[in-house]
Amino acid sequence: MPPYGIEGLRPKNNNEEIYPGIFGIGALALGRLKSNSEASILKEAANKKGLKIFDYNYAFEVAKKLLSK
Numbered sequence: 001m002p003p004y005g006i007e008g009l010r011p012k013n014n015n016e017e018i019y020p021g022i023f024g025i026g027a028l029a030l031g032r033l034k035s036n037s038e039a040s041i042l043k044e045a046a047n048k049k050g051l052k053i054f055d056y057n058y059a060f061e062v063a064k065k066l067l068s069k
Contacts, residue, residue, distance in 0.1 A: 015067045025067075037063045 008018040013026035025033065040062050045052045 033063055033066060036066050040066070
């Protein structure tokens with residue numbers, strides 16, 4: 001429901017260019033990105049032995065990789 005908060009950004013934007021050189025991730029894409037990031041981290045945690053620490057920096061890197069696909 002408008003207003004969206006950032007001019008030109010829509011809930012379904014998924015790493016789309018909203019202005020030249022500016023890319024946006026909308027609320028619905030962020031929900032999918034969050035779910036996919038968590039799933040990826042949980043799969044990796046299940047396959048690792050020993051100490052398992054996945055901080056926000058790691059989650060950010062996972063999210064960036066998912067967005068680049």
